Amino acid sequence: MSTEHHDPTSSRIGAQSELGTLATLRRGLELSPELRRGLLVTVVLAVVATLGRVIIPFVVQQVTDNGILASGGPDIAFVARAIGGAAVVVALTSVAQYFVNVRLFTSAESGLATLRMTAFRHIHDLSVLTQSTERRGSLVSRVTSDVDTISMFVQFGGLMLLISTAQIMLATVLMLVYSPLLALVVYLCFVPLVFLIRRFQPMLGRAYGVVRERVGDLLGAVSESIVGAVTIRAYGVEERTAERIDKAIEEHRAAAIRAQVRSVMAFVSGQAFAGLTTAVVLVVGTVLATRGDLSLGQLLAFLFLVNLFTQPVLMATEILNEMQNAVAGWRRVIGVVDTQADVSDPGAEGVHQERGPITVDFEDVSYAYPDGPTVLEEVTLRLEPHTRVAVVGETGSGKTTLAKLLTRLMDPSGGRVLLDGVDLRDIAFASLRRRVVLVPQEGFLFDEDLAENIRFGRPEASDDDLALAVTELGLDAWVDGLPHGLATRVGQRGESLSAGERQLVAIARAYLADPDLLVLDEATSAVDPSTEVRVQRALEGLTRGRTSVAIAHRLSTAEAADLVVVVDRGRVVELGRHADLVGRGGVYSRMHASWSSQQGSDVVAP
């Protein structure tokens, strides 16, 4: 079976997508289709609300001109009618505005929720290596504050931009009707502004982009100080840590102010142009009026139109600024969403394998971490069904790397890994993760109770299944000794348990998952020897009939294994049973000698 496999070099999480503003907006809308849903009705309502707002000053004008200042004294009946009418318009406007607001909030928040969920899910779909190119705290910002940044713009900005554009066009038409010449003057005055905005926009975009990155750094630094609390206290390095955080805080502050100052400058230049336009129009208009081309009334009316024109222009520059802020947030989120998942699920096209005894083949497998030297070289290996395999070797020799390739947390740079003859890359994750489970060196527990943590291995497991698993692993005495048994909460990251206890829970979890191939990567390194031996025996009994791969420094595991794989500097140097290897005088016999010398001679055989 040969399928196209893409380039195995791992990708980094894009700090920001490289998309331009428009492309970012387009991609953003694509990712949050809710933003467009029902937009037509909202626009209609918004137009109603805007018209209402334009009508009111007009009515006031009418009331004063034709009511109060009516030639035959105040026309009370007219005023009453006009005010009554205006009150109705105010009510309608308010209602329309209310619906606009609610509809916008709903679509914006729904769209952003979708975006958060898409990004979150995609982060989990990225390979472990890609994930580790960014600090966890910073990753969190991609689904929280980066998304929040977008909300202001999508709530009001987009719509206001549309309405402003409409208003600008309306004002333009009216100005042309009143005085094409003055309209030309207005446009000439605004041409430089267009160029200025075009220059400012990318600058602003970059400035806001920097702010988003600083937020990520800030959260990364804070998160480090929280997770490393014990080490920081034990070494009394609070001050240095505080300095690191302060640096991040200060850089964020400076970046935020810098971006904001640029946005103020962009806004103010708009305002300056608007003011200058009024002045120029008044000057030119006065000249025209003295020539008799224009009446004074017309000139003043035209000034009103200029105002009608500049207001939305100012609003638009403001929104464009806000848009750059949103785009910066969007770029970060899109940066992560569009990062290619290099270890990807073949999905529906993938092979779904039957459960049962499993054979693993490594064929000329090599691996190098990105930009690193080769850490596994041409490993060829066959693990038969029903065997217990022990992988031993010095630290840093490549054992964990081997385990990660075996469980497809990473793809080899060269060669392939086969499960029952099928390339791992062709097996659907649903099937692969069911069949193959890794218990990593540092297991992670959730801030839940014990039962929930163990159940993580198989969410559908019943309470009886759970209890049975705990008993079979010989952990029942320990669990019963806990104040609330299986309902004991383990605290964040499981920190209310001792390190060894955490490992026991991680093993129970994997055990409950009941895979065909269980890979234990130093999974009992913090557990005391008696407990370890007990758990190991239990596992042995249980893994009979499946394949298990255990990485351990305690060679008791190797002694009991059907096959010992000795890894040294990225190569498999020896392969065989303990009994065969121990006397061979190679790496393994040296390791074993060193191990057994540690066990002391005062052993009392039972």
Next chain:
Amino acid sequence: MSVVSAPVPRQPATRAVLRRGLRVIWGGIRVERRPFALAVVGSVLWAAATVGTAGAIGWLTDAVIEPAVGRRSVSAADLWAIFGLLALVLAVNVVGVILRRVYATVAGFNLQARYRRGVTRQYLRLPLAWHHRHPSGQLLSNAHADVEATWQVFNPLPMAIGVIFMLLIAGGMMILVDPFLAFIGLLVFPGLFAANLVFQRAMSPRITRAQELRAEVAQVAHESFEAALVVKSMGREDEEADRFRTRTLELRDSLVEVGRTRGTFEPVIEAIPTLGTLAVLGVGTWQVAQGDLDAAQVVQMAYLFSILAFPVRALGWVLAEIPRSVVGYDRVQHVLTARGGLEFGEGRARRDGGPAASRLDGVTYRHEGEEEPALHAVDLVVPAGSTTALVGPTGSGKSTLTNLALRLVDVEGGAVTLDGADVRDLGKGEIPAVATLVPQQTFLFDDTVRNNVTLGADASDESVWAALRVAQAEGFVRALPGGLDAMIGERGGMLSGGQRQRVALARAVWRRPRLLVLDDATSAVDPSVEQAILAGLREASDGMTVLVVAYRMATITLADQVVYLEHGRVLDRGTHAELVDRCRGYADLVHAYAREAAERAAVERSEEEAR
């Protein structure tokens, strides 16, 4: 699955929100006096220029343009006057806006930075027990989103103050025109105030919920990303996505509710001044008909009102931000006012370079929220210069004991001493200066190898290499691109587990502590490397007292004294040989592997014989 939600006490949604909000704002103003004052000056300039623009155009029309049109000729001087006056007003306006906006931003972000420093300082100061109670994601949210929520109000604030200034001018002018009509018009303000009270009351609980949910979303994300390896290796991405979805959708609903409340409030705030204008017009017309007022006065009054319509909205924005600000402030305050950091004495630890003596007398310790103590009346004497091994089954309290010895936590009963001084009497930073712990859980910073070893202190390359050599880390560090200056990734993710442990060991060794506490610090290291490390340590440990938690015989047999712990009690102490003889639990523990091997051999033999 559920997330323990923020244990931030909720303030009852009282009428006091506005008052409290103003107090928060006032507090901020006092801290950032200068930028705020500049912003207000800017705002006043802006307000004056805004009112001035209309006045200037009116004046120019009357004094320059109308006569010129009448004359049918205009002089260059007239045109310059028109342009000059408007440009002047514009200049004032622009300067005002720049001052207002820039300094409002500066004040707001300065406050944010200041509070972030305060909050993170607390994170560093508060005891470990406090950290256990508070999910990391929530703490992240406190430091970022809540601080931001508190001080965001400073963006619209100066403008609102400018608006108040405008209102005062306009109100004064109105009263000058006609007190009765002004009274009718100014009724608008009690109206606005009432609307605002209703709004604040409706908004506060919703905003509180939204900020809580924000923290919960951050919490789920943070936990889930930290668990990424486990999630992936068990194929639980879908379940995690569901967990995140639940919170995200709740947050969405809550934000939509916030939006609905705001969306109701805004049109009302906007409508009230307009209705006021209409009322003034109506009453005014009636008064004109009665002959009490002349028409021009009413028109002027209506004009004054109409220029206020937009600025009043700005006031509305500030009012709308207030509940968020108060909620953010409460959440931040919850961190800032948390008590219970360790209290330090004045004492100084001896720094003569000789080994330190550590002692626990009748120490009892209970983890927060637990009924059973993790340690019961533990006595332990670690004489200066000795090596003491602490042995015991998983969960027997060894790590707890090491934490107590270095005063990472305080005893509940009994006392811990260092060189005879109660550790609680020593000054801050004294213990870390002489005693070092290598915790069971390795923690490395996202930094270079060098900085991870020295933790930022000045050091010669040679001393760093020497420490790495003792920890058997020299070889692989030399192979790293960049050597000592190689970045090792978040939590040292670019190293293998055993390499991480060795860097952590080097960090301890480099400090040449007088008391070195190793909590199972070589668990991920293979036996031969472990032996080399131990040999190196022995050489380097002249003048060092060592307390080591260990399971491996090689380590234990190096010890002068072995202390055996079970269920938080010291069951026995003595030399290895003595304990093997008289302590059953101990013998079982240390011989587990050998017995296992022997049994296995026996089984194999009997299987062969059977064949």
